[in-house]
Amino acid sequence: MRRIRGYLLKLIYFPICRRCKGLDAYQYQPHQNEHQFHRSRRPGLYFEYGGHYYEGSISHYWNSGFRIVTTHQLxxxxxxxxxxIKLLSSDRDHFLHELTITALAGNEGTLLIDADQRNPAAVEQFHEQFHIAFLGHSPLQNSGHAHSLSMPSFIGRKHYTQEATEARQQWLEQATGSRISHVSQSIFHDNPSLLAGNIENYIGSVQIPLGIAGPLWIRGTYANGYSPIPIATTEGALISSISRGAKACNAAGGIEVQVVRQTMVRAPVFFCGDMRGALLLAAWMEEHSAGIKAKAESASSVAKLVSIQTHPFGDQLHVQFCYETGDAAGQNMTTSCTFVACEWMIDQVKDMPEMKxxxxxxxxxxAGDKKVSMRSFIEGRGIGVLASVHIPEAVFRQTMRLSTDQYMRRWYAAEVGGLRTGMVGHNVNFANVLAGIFTATGQDIACVHESGCGIFKPRQESDGISIHLELPSLVIGTVGGGTGLPTQRECLEMLGCGGPGKAFKLAEIMAAACLALDVSTSAAIGSNEFVKAHEKLGRKSSQTGISRGDITTRFFQSLLGEQRGKVKSFESISLNTESSVVTNMMKKQTSRFQGLHRYALHLQQDGVQRELPVVLKVKSDDREMMDLGIGIAKLSGEDRLSGLFESQLHIFGFEGAHLRxxxxxxxxSAALLQYCPDIYGVVHNEDKEAYAILMEDLSSYSHMNAIQSTEEWDDEHIGLVLGDLAAIHAVYLDQEERLPAAMGVEGLDVASYVDATELLLALTDYNHERFPALMSKQLHGLLHRFIRNISSHIEEMRTYHRTLTHNDFNPRNLGLRVPEDMEQVLEDKKQALQDGERVLEDKKQLVVYDWELASYGNPQHDCLEFLIYTLSSDVPMTQWDRYLDGYRQSLEKASSGHTLDKQSFEHIAILNALEMAAVRFNLYLLANNLLHLPYMERVYLNLARFITEKLAD
Structure with missing residues (x-):
């Protein structure tokens, strides 16, 4: 133990002895961050002074010192x-040494030892040594060591890796001084990605002992026969008590059980302008219940909305949506369904002013989610189960060691106690057996709170005792959540409850186990064997980003510079962003100042005033975009899908998108930038997490956001776009080394696609189930084959010609403008006429924006994406071939020196279409479940038709 030599420390002593009376004027002032030990838990210590040892205790401590209370007169x-100074209870040789007395004061035998605040090193060393010597551990340092409080952060696929796990383990050991040699031993060590969707910041496993109770004879509709009961617990006597109850019930002929209902509840509340509006909304919901039901059920292939209950209160309308959820507990599922229904309702009534x-x-x-509530107790939330058993007098006496008469007299007293304390329901310890089964089988353990609320009711009869049980709110499932983890899955399989179609069986087993435990425990309490048995056995700063308040003339001036003049004023102008997928999704997630904003800047230069229309693009950082995607995946109601999405979302290219x-x-290159908007300035502030682009206003250009229909896209304009696209692609064709590293553009990485295989398969299955009219059985099979062999397909795409691709090239992100150099335009027209070519009335040029998803891939990707958005569904495939081949020839011409074989070009185009469907459009279909984009069906069917017809040839 290092000594605190050389540091000035202050000792303030409050002696009882009378000769220090002159110092009584000292007033003790509490220290900042002071902690006080309870009087009964003060650490005892001894200290040396003047060659003698004295005892005392610590009453308070703070960062730089502590307070000693002693009865000795010194x-x-x-x-x-x-x-x-040393703790009395410590066997370790930890001392604090050589504390110098620099001040004295008197008050009831109290010493204050304080490091000199003017010496930060002394404070820090004292703080660390005090924790080690007296509190038994090293503190997390927060004075000058902010980095030690920052746990290693990993996003995307890196979060669930051995590297990330070991980094967190090392940080924890360093930060706390404790070893986690046992916690780090886990079956997930070699493959932590299995935990996606179940836990974050994974460091290891807490191993809870698992025992088997029973077997228990169950006579139910779904569970019929003897069943062992896996219980994960650290409580001695629990499994023995369940087994004793099982012995009595088995001897009585088994426990009869029956599932009576399934009701998962989600309860939104609507805010209206007044009470009348709330009442009118309730009436409207009753009239349109069929439409609400249809919308709610559209978000899930499993959930069924069985009832809607409205509860007006003042200007609010509380609504309870009650669902059946198949074999899932259904809490995420019903959230998704209710959200979709509420969004539809809001849209339907927004133009009805009387509802306000x-x-x-x-x-x-x-809803009663994870809470005991009378509503859940009376009407149920989750699966409702009944159980009954009749135990003959002889069997009861033999196993429980008291008569039924004695038992009932004691139970009468227990019921009075429950009534006096306001117990909801009445049982002994349903929660105990449920917690053990929940933990073993991967249920949401927090739901034990509501699931354990129920009734246990014995009734004496002439030949014995009949016991009846009700569990009205058993929130469980056999799919989703933690039920798919390896050990939890094994426990479910022990019960014969693994996978779909088994939730009701599991519910019947749990109800029977609850009855067996309560009959045993209540009898043990009544005979005073309860105590004997136990003795024997046993979880972002508001200052970040750009706010509306930051948008001032000075803000615009800093971006424009002085060359364009002085910004005198500005005004906001409306801008239609309805077609932007990301912008609209971000609007639903946050109210922060983000997205596209149009302004008219009023400039003055050399006495001349002019107006400059601009668009400010305030960008979300990549973390927000990824969180948005994770949120959408969670709204699917599929736990595994959302977990896979979180761990493998790197495949969508969001990482670094805010900077790209x-x-x-x-x-x-300037050769590429001529096809981009004029950029007046950018904001790139990592400290404030502020990112923005100030660019020219493109609103006056033609074909802007021409995405809702194909009418504007005639043959000539499609050809113009494809020709300019070839010029863009020619700039970096097969010249990846020329790409500036600062752009952060990534290529086709085989390992990334392989890592995301499970996510892509899960998305494909989910979208096929949700949108069978869009993703046909044929396309579903083709995508499955592509994904399962994705490594060879991506490698084939890598070996083909590649270039800088926009990777989101569709009418949302492009327009057509007239070039400034009109003389050159006229010259081009003249030459075209001489060559006998058809000339557009106004020669226009492509302008492309929103490059955040730019990638280094095959040029066919952008070409195909543009065509699926702009071609009508009745265009024959020969027309597609003509456009593709025209683009191929334009790219050959623009790149000068490249020969692109037609057959190979088309083969790679098909692979790009498959990749687009498996990755980007799987994501779009998932988002469409929430946004209902009007053009998505047409676009997706175009992509599907291209794939299926090409691969059918």
């Missing part, structure tokens, strides 16, 4: 030294 002097619907909240606390477009506008 004569201390300023400049005196306490050579050693202002907003809604997805959960108004009437800014870097491209700053570093890309």
């Amino acid at each position: 004569s201390l002097q300023i400049g005196g030294v306490l050579p050693r 619907v202002l907003s809604y909240m997805i959960e108004g606390n009437m 477009e800014i870097a491209l506008y700053k570093h890309a």
Whole structure:
């Protein structure tokens, strides 16, 4: 143990002895961050002074010192030294040494030892040594060591890796001084990605002992026969008590069980302008219940909305949506369904002023989620189960060691106790057996709170005792959540409850186990064997980003510079962003100032005033975009899908997207930038997490956002776009080394696609089930084959010609403008006429924006994406071939020196279409479940038709 030599420390002593009375004027002032031990838990210590040892205790401590209380009368002097201080209870050789007395004061035998605040090193060393010597561990340092409080952060696929796990383990051991040699031993060590969707910041496993109770004879509709009961617990006597109850019930002929209902509840609340509006909304919901039901069920292939209950209160309308959820507990599923239904309702009533619907909240606390509530007790939440058994007198006496008469007299007293305390329901310890089974089988353990609320009711009869049980709110499932983890899956299989179709069986087994435990425990309490048995056996700063308040003339001036003049004023102009997928998804997630904003800047230069229309693009950082995607995946109601999405979302290219477009506008070749908007300035502030682009206003250009229909896209304009696209692709064709590293553009990485295989398969299955009219059985099979062999397909795409691709090339992100150099335009027209070519009335040029997803891939990708958005569904495949081949020839011509074989070009185009469907459009279909984009069906069917017809040839 290092000594605190050389540091000035202050000792303030409050002696009982009378000769220090002159110092009584000292007033003790509590220290900042002071902690006080309870009087009964003060650590005892001894300290040396003047060659003698004295006992005392610590009453308070803080960062730089502590307070000692002692009954000894001591004569201390300023400049005196306490050579050693040590805890009485510590066997370790940890001391604090040589504390110098620099001040004295008197009050009831109290010493204050305080490091000199003017010496930060002394404070820090004292703080660390005090924790080690007296509290038994090293503290997390927060004075000058902010990095030690920052746990290693990993996003995307890196979060669930051995590297990330070991980094967190090392940080924890370093930060706390404790070893986790046992916690780190886990079956997930070699493959932590199995935990995606179940836990974050994984470091290891807590191994809870698992025992088997029973077997228990169950006579139910779904569970019929003897069943062992796996119980994960650290409580001695629990499994023995269940087994004793099972013995009595088995001898009585088994426990009869029956599932009576399944009701998962989600309870939003709507805020209206007044009480009348809330009542009118309730009436409207009753009239349109069929439409609400259809919308709610559209978000899930499993959930069925069985009832809607409205509860007006003042200007609020609480609503309870009650579902059946198949074999899942269904809490995420019903959240998704209710959200979709509420969004539809809001859209339907927004133009009905009499209702004055202002907003809604997805959960108004009437669902009873993870809480004991009378509603859940009376009407049920989850699966409702009944159980009954009749135990003959002889069997009861033999196994429980008391008569039924004795038992009932004691149970009468227990019921009175429950009534006096306001117990909801009445049982002994349902929660105990449920917690053990929940933990063993991967249920949501927090739901034990509501699941354990129920009735246990014995009734004496002439030949014995009949016992009846009700569990009204058993929130369980056999699919989703933690039920798919290896050990939890094994426990479910022990019960014969693994996978779909088994939830009701599991519910019947749990109810029977609850009855067996309660009959045993209540009898043990009644006979006073309860105590004997136990003795024997046993979880972002508001200052980040750009706010509306930041948008000032000075803000615009800093971006424009001085060359364009002085910004005198500005005004906001409306801008239609309805077609932007990301912008609209971000609007639903956050109210922060983000997305596209149009302004008219009023400039003055050399006495001349002019107006400059601009668009400010305020960008979300990549973490927000990825969180948005994770949120959408969670709304699917599929736990495994959302977990896979979180661990493998790297495949969508969101990482670094907030910086990529800014870097491209700053570093890309001028040959490419001529096809981009004029950029007036950018914001790139990592400290504030502020990212923005100020660019020219493209609103006056033709074909802007021409995505809702194909009418604007005639043959000539499609050809114009494909021709300019070839010129863009020619800039970096097969020249990846020329790409500036600052742009952060990634290529086709085989390992990334392989890592995401499970996610892509899960998305494909989910979208096929949700949208069978869009993803046909044939396409579903083709995508499955592509994904399962994705490594060879991506490698084939890698070996073909590659270039800088926009990777989101569709009418949302492009327009057509007239070039400034009109003389050159006229010259081009003249030459075209001489060559006998058809000339457009106004020669236009492609302008492309929103480059955040730019990638280094095959040029066919952008070409195909553009065609699926702009061609009508009745265009024959020969027309597709003509456009593709025209683009191929344009790229050959623009790149000068490249020969692109037609057959190989088309083969790679098909692989790109498959990749697009498996990755980007699987994501779009998932988002469409929430956004209902009007053009998505047409676009997706075009992509599907291209794939199926090409591969059918």
